Amino acid sequence: MKLKSLSSGAFAAAYLLAPFTANAQRPNILFLFADDMRSTTIHALGHDDLITPNLDQLVRNGTAYTNNYIMGSTAGAVSMPSRAMLMTGRYLFSLQGEGQAIPPEHTMMGEAFQQAGYQTFGIGKWHNGSSSYNRCFGNGSEIFFGGMTDHWNVPGNHYDPTGEYAARIPYTASFLTQKMAYHQADHITAGKHSSELFSDKAIDFINRMDGEKPFFMYVAYMAPHDPRVMPEKYMNMYDSSKIALPVNFMPEHPFDNGNIRGRDEELLGFPRIEAEVRQEILRYYAMITHLDEQIGRVIEALKKKGLYENTIIVFAADNGLAMGQHGLMGKQNMYEHSLKVPLIFVGKGFEAGKKETFYTYLHDLFPTFCELTNIPVPASVESQSILSKKKREVLYHAYRNVQRAVRKDNFKLIENHVNGVETLQFFDLKNDPMEMTNLCGDPNYSKKVAEFRTLLREQKTLYNDNRIDLPIIRY
Numbered sequence: 001m002k003l004k005s006l007s008s009g010a011f012a013a014a015y016l017l018a019p020f021t022a023n024a025q026r027p028n029i030l031f032l033f034a035d036d037m038r039s040t041t042i043h044a045l046g047h048d049d050l051i052t053p054n055l056d057q058l059v060r061n062g063t064a065y066t067n068n069y070i071m072g073s074t075a076g077a078v079s080m081p082s083r084a085m086l087m088t089g090r091y092l093f094s095l096q097g098e099g100q101a102i103p104p105e106h107t108m109m110g111e112a113f114q115q116a117g118y119q120t121f122g123i124g125k126w127h128n129g130s131s132s133y134n135r136c137f138g139n140g141s142e143i144f145f146g147g148m149t150d151h152w153n154v155p156g157n158h159y160d161p162t163g164e165y166a167a168r169i170p171y172t173a174s175f176l177t178q179k180m181a182y183h184q185a186d187h188i189t190a191g192k193h194s195s196e197l198f199s200d201k202a203i204d205f206i207n208r209m210d211g212e213k214p215f216f217m218y219v220a221y222m223a224p225h226d227p228r229v230m231p232e233k234y235m236n237m238y239d240s241s242k243i244a245l246p247v248n249f250m251p252e253h254p255f256d257n258g259n260i261r262g263r264d265e266e267l268l269g270f271p272r273i274e275a276e277v278r279q280e281i282l283r284y285y286a287m288i289t290h291l292d293e294q295i296g297r298v299i300e301a302l303k304k305k306g307l308y309e310n311t312i313i314v315f316a317a318d319n320g321l322a323m324g325q326h327g328l329m330g331k332q333n334m335y336e337h338s339l340k341v342p343l344i345f346v347g348k349g350f351e352a353g354k355k356e357t358f359y360t361y362l363h364d365l366f367p368t369f370c371e372l373t374n375i376p377v378p379a380s381v382e383s384q385s386i387l388s389k390k391k392r393e394v395l396y397h398a399y400r401n402v403q404r405a406v407r408k409d410n411f412k413l414i415e416n417h418v419n420g421v422e423t424l425q426f427f428d429l430k431n432d433p434m435e436m437t438n439l440c441g442d443p444n445y446s447k448k449v450a451e452f453r454t455l456l457r458e459q460k461t462l463y464n465d466n467r468i469d470l471p472i473i474r475y
Contacts, residue, residue: 026214026373027347028311029113030302031365032295033218035079035125035225036331038320039068039340041288049244051237051289054296055344058315062346063354065386069339070319070362072398072405074098074467076262077147078331078338079318080127082362083220086318087128087136089366089381092398093464101129107378109366110136113216116375121205124198124220130184134163137218141201144194144222145184151194151222151229155185193230194222199294203301211307214373219298223291226267228283230290238285243278248434250327257333258402258418264330277324284323312347312372316362326435334397334405334414335435359392359407396459401468406456413452417468426452 040047044056045064071091073081075098084099085092088106096103110120122137125144133143143157145165155171167186189197202219209215223230251271253260268276295315302308320338322328331338341362349372367385370377377385384390397405405414410430416423426439426449439445453473460470 025310026116026118028214028307029118029216029369029373030298030311030313031216031218032298032313032315033124033220034291034315034317034342035220035222036319036321037224037288037291037317037342038323038337039066039342040337041224041285042342045342049238049242050285052292054292054299055315057296058299058313058344058346059353061352062313062344063350063352063356065343065345065356065358065360067357068316068341068343068360068362069395069397070341071396072334072339072403073319073332074398074400076259076332076400077127078399079125079147082318083127085361085363085383086365089363089378089383091363091382091463093467094382099128102132102135104135105380107380108132108136109369110138110216110218112366112370112375112378113373114138116373117213118373119209119213119215121215121217122220123201123205123218124194125222126220130165131163133165134161141204142189142197148225149183149194149222150227152192153188153190154192154194154197154222155183155188156197157184157186193290195230195291195294198222199297202298206298206301206305206307209305209307211310214310216369221291221294224284224287228280228287230283230287234286234290235282237289238282240278240282243282243285245274245277245281246323246325246434248325248436249274249277250325253327255416255423256418256421257416257423258400259330259332262330262332264332265328267329272324272327272329280329281323284321310348312345312350314346314365315342315344316365317341318362332399334399334403334412336429336433339397339405356386359395360386361392361395394455394459396456396463396465398465398467404456404460404465404468404470406452406459408452408455411448411452413449413456415453415456415470417470422471424449 041050042055043050043052044059070082075081081095081099084095087108113120120137122140123142126133127147130145140159144154157165165184168182169185171181171183198219198221302311319331320340321331322337325337326335364383364386366381367377367383371385371387395407402418403416412427412429414425424440427435440449
């Protein structure tokens with residue numbers, strides 16, 4: 001079954017942007033993208049422990065979409081398919097492979113902007129193959145073709161108009177292995193943190209803009225992905241004795257979910273030690289605060305250049321992270337902490353201080369950008385604009401061939417299929433947002449569980465999910 005584009009093609013409410021005329025100035029798009037930053041890590045959205053003044057200002061000035069999710073991943077490197085879905089507007093099982101590369105028939109976000117006359121500029125992490133980068137961006141700087149690296153020694157690439165990016169330099173990734181690794185890069189900027197490096201390049205680009213042509217700039221930060229390092233002053237802004245463990249902290253996950261000893265889970269030992277988890281949370285918070293300050297620098301540059309009023313600023317992230325919740329550290333699971341990611345829009349057409357609670361997918365951004373800039377939605381895009389009048393009622397999630405989940409209303413079913421063992425979880429998210437009470441086995445919910453198991457299989461068919469053979473359910 002081929003999914004068709006669900007983009008509305010029309011604005012959803014009267015306060016949104018009117019259609020552009022030939023002489024009207026289209027808005028710039030500044031897209032700020034974090035790595036491994038879950039939705040609950042912004043002070044203004046309810047996390048009192050975090051220091052995020054610049055992101056707080058975005059929340060106050062714009063609209064936050066508080067039920068924004070990734071669809072999941074068919075690879076352990078969750079950000080790879082997540083970013084491929086984002087850049088193509090396609091669903092998880094419509095990607096080529098796991099998103100290692102993006103084929104020419106899948107139009108990318110930047111391609112659509114270029115075809116509409118926008119200047120496109122990419123900075124930072126690109127996880128979907130070097131051959132597709134220049135199709136997406138007409139220019140760029142400090143391009144990192146990879147998943148992880150030392151934040152103080154980023155293997156970067158200058159923009160190559162030929163699209164070759166063939167240079168490879170040795171780099172010792174000591175936080176992962178003592179072996180010598182090779183990166184597709186032509187230089188390393190030693191001693192400058194990735195968040196500062198990428199922000200500097202974004203500011204350089206803004207300062208060169210003359211306002212004659214609109215721009216789409218994508219700044220893909222590597223923070224707060226591990227290794228969680230940042231200037232020491234940001235660590236000192238937090239007191240480890242006051243870092244609270246999450247209420248759903250567990251020393252170990254209660255069953256094998258198919259990734260119980262994956263790479264992210266091995267960052268700390270087993271069982272989890274409370275003091276170690278607190279210290280890792282502190283580093284996570286400090287890295288977010290450092291990132292927040294760098295984002296503030298970029299936004300201030302927009303204002304100084306006189307481009308702020310005609311720029312739509314978007315902040316989001318590629319996936320969440322457990323950080324001790326449910327006994328997990330990583331994002332290779334179906335819990336809220338790993339699927340739910342921030343999404344904030346600031347600019348003309350977005351109401352200040354508003355919070356929207358309807359369901360959105362991260363990859364809904366592509367048709368949304370098209371709608372905001374009056375760019376036709378490419379035929380290869382499958383997702384729908386968040387401005388569409390018809391809102392999503394169901395979310396479907398997957399991790400490799402071992403985990404599936406479906407959410408509707410305030411309930412979520414998770415099915416785990418590992419080595420022939422099926423483990424079911426059913427949560428009432430309204431009354432149990434931290435997913436601590438499994439309602440499977442409760443006779444009061446038996447009909448609801450059966451309904452959701454049927455719904456999950458319907459969604460599996462809808463999204464062409466052929467990666468796992470789920471057992472046939474008969475009631």
